[in-house]
Amino acid sequence: MMNSIQKQVKVVLSPSKEQYTQIRAQFLASTGSDNYYDNPEFFDELVKMSQTEWTLENVTFTEAQAFAEPIRIANPDQCVSLYNEDAGSFIGNTSWNDQIQMFWEYPVYTEAGAEIMLIRETEAADQGLIAAWE
Secondary structure, eight states: OTTSOEEEEEEEEOOOHHHHHHHHHHHHHHHSOSOGGGSHHHHHHHHHHHOEEEEEEEEOHHHHHHHHHHHHHHSTTSOEEEEETTTTEEEEOOOHHHHHHHOTTSOOOSHHHHHHHHHHHHHHHHHTOOOTTO
16 A cells, blocks of 8 residues: 555644644634534534645655655644545554654654654663554
Protein backbone atom coordinates (compact mmCIF):
# COMPACT_ATOMS: atom_id res chain seq x y z
CA MET A 1 0.00 0.00 0.00
CA MET A 2 2.74 2.48 0.93
CA ASN A 3 4.39 2.36 -2.51
CA SER A 4 1.43 2.08 -4.85
CA ILE A 5 0.36 5.22 -6.68
CA GLN A 6 -2.72 6.84 -5.18
CA LYS A 7 -4.95 8.99 -7.35
CA GLN A 8 -5.27 11.52 -4.52
CA VAL A 9 -3.92 11.82 -0.99
CA LYS A 10 -5.09 14.53 1.38
CA VAL A 11 -2.56 15.72 3.94
CA VAL A 12 -4.34 17.27 6.93
CA LEU A 13 -2.73 19.31 9.71
CA SER A 14 -4.85 19.25 12.87
CA PRO A 15 -5.71 22.45 14.72
CA SER A 16 -3.21 23.74 17.27
CA LYS A 17 -3.85 23.67 21.01
CA GLU A 18 -4.81 27.34 20.86
CA GLN A 19 -7.24 26.65 18.02
CA TYR A 20 -8.80 23.78 19.99
CA THR A 21 -9.32 26.19 22.90
CA GLN A 22 -11.16 28.54 20.53
CA ILE A 23 -13.14 25.66 19.03
CA ARG A 24 -14.30 24.52 22.47
CA ALA A 25 -15.27 28.10 23.39
CA GLN A 26 -17.21 28.53 20.16
CA PHE A 27 -18.92 25.18 20.66
CA LEU A 28 -19.96 26.18 24.19
CA ALA A 29 -21.18 29.60 23.05
CA SER A 30 -23.16 28.11 20.18
CA THR A 31 -24.64 25.06 21.88
CA GLY A 32 -24.60 25.93 25.59
CA SER A 33 -22.82 22.63 26.18
CA ASP A 34 -19.23 21.62 26.73
CA ASN A 35 -20.03 18.00 25.84
CA TYR A 36 -18.94 17.46 22.23
CA TYR A 37 -21.10 14.32 22.03
CA ASP A 38 -24.19 16.51 22.31
CA ASN A 39 -23.54 17.67 18.74
CA PRO A 40 -20.54 15.84 17.25
CA GLU A 41 -21.30 16.94 13.69
CA PHE A 42 -21.10 20.61 14.67
CA PHE A 43 -17.91 20.04 16.66
CA ASP A 44 -16.36 18.24 13.67
CA GLU A 45 -17.35 21.17 11.42
CA LEU A 46 -15.56 23.59 13.77
CA VAL A 47 -12.47 21.40 13.81
CA LYS A 48 -12.47 21.06 10.05
CA MET A 49 -12.58 24.86 9.63
CA SER A 50 -9.33 25.11 11.64
CA GLN A 51 -7.49 22.35 9.80
CA THR A 52 -5.03 23.00 7.01
CA GLU A 53 -5.27 20.63 4.07
CA TRP A 54 -3.15 19.87 1.02
CA THR A 55 -4.22 17.57 -1.80
CA LEU A 56 -1.52 15.59 -3.59
CA GLU A 57 -2.23 13.78 -6.81
CA ASN A 58 -0.66 10.64 -8.23
CA VAL A 59 1.67 10.01 -5.31
CA THR A 60 2.44 7.08 -3.07
CA PHE A 61 1.79 7.18 0.65
CA THR A 62 5.58 7.14 1.10
CA GLU A 63 5.86 10.28 -1.04
CA ALA A 64 2.99 11.86 0.87
CA GLN A 65 4.77 11.08 4.16
CA ALA A 66 7.90 12.79 2.79
CA PHE A 67 5.76 15.82 1.90
CA ALA A 68 4.14 15.79 5.35
CA GLU A 69 7.28 15.35 7.46
CA PRO A 70 8.53 18.97 7.23
CA ILE A 71 5.01 20.09 8.19
CA ARG A 72 5.12 17.73 11.18
CA ILE A 73 8.54 19.04 12.22
CA ALA A 74 7.41 22.67 11.86
CA ASN A 75 4.23 21.99 13.90
CA PRO A 76 5.56 19.51 16.47
CA ASP A 77 2.50 19.44 18.75
CA GLN A 78 -0.05 18.97 15.98
CA CYS A 79 -0.94 15.80 14.13
CA VAL A 80 -0.65 15.38 10.39
CA SER A 81 -2.80 12.66 8.86
CA LEU A 82 -3.02 11.25 5.35
CA TYR A 83 -6.29 10.23 3.69
CA ASN A 84 -7.14 8.47 0.47
CA GLU A 85 -10.92 8.67 0.45
CA ASP A 86 -11.28 6.63 -2.76
CA ALA A 87 -9.58 3.59 -1.25
CA GLY A 88 -10.70 4.31 2.30
CA SER A 89 -7.07 4.39 3.46
CA PHE A 90 -5.89 6.51 6.36
CA ILE A 91 -2.57 7.07 8.11
CA GLY A 92 -2.84 8.94 11.40
CA ASN A 93 0.59 10.09 12.46
CA THR A 94 1.38 10.84 16.06
CA SER A 95 2.64 14.37 16.68
CA TRP A 96 6.32 14.94 15.95
CA ASN A 97 6.98 15.67 19.63
CA ASP A 98 5.34 12.39 20.67
CA GLN A 99 7.35 10.53 18.04
CA ILE A 100 10.57 12.07 19.37
CA GLN A 101 9.63 11.39 22.97
CA MET A 102 8.13 7.90 22.75
CA PHE A 103 8.21 6.44 19.24
CA TRP A 104 11.61 7.40 17.84
CA GLU A 105 11.91 4.07 16.01
CA TYR A 106 8.94 4.86 13.76
CA PRO A 107 10.07 5.46 10.17
CA VAL A 108 11.07 8.91 8.94
CA TYR A 109 10.95 10.08 5.34
CA THR A 110 13.36 12.99 4.94
CA GLU A 111 17.03 13.70 5.63
CA ALA A 112 16.05 16.25 8.27
CA GLY A 113 13.82 13.68 9.98
CA ALA A 114 16.61 11.08 9.85
CA GLU A 115 19.11 13.50 11.41
CA ILE A 116 16.73 14.35 14.24
CA MET A 117 15.93 10.70 14.90
CA LEU A 118 19.62 9.72 14.90
CA ILE A 119 20.22 12.27 17.64
CA ARG A 120 17.22 10.97 19.58
CA GLU A 121 18.19 7.30 19.12
CA THR A 122 21.72 8.05 20.35
CA GLU A 123 20.35 9.96 23.34
CA ALA A 124 17.90 7.15 24.15
CA ALA A 125 20.63 4.49 23.88
CA ASP A 126 22.89 6.53 26.17
CA GLN A 127 20.06 6.73 28.72
CA GLY A 128 19.08 3.08 28.35
CA LEU A 129 15.59 3.98 27.09
CA ILE A 130 13.46 1.87 24.78
CA ALA A 131 10.77 3.13 22.45
CA ALA A 132 7.25 2.99 23.91
CA TRP A 133 6.04 0.36 21.47
CA GLU A 134 8.93 -2.08 21.95
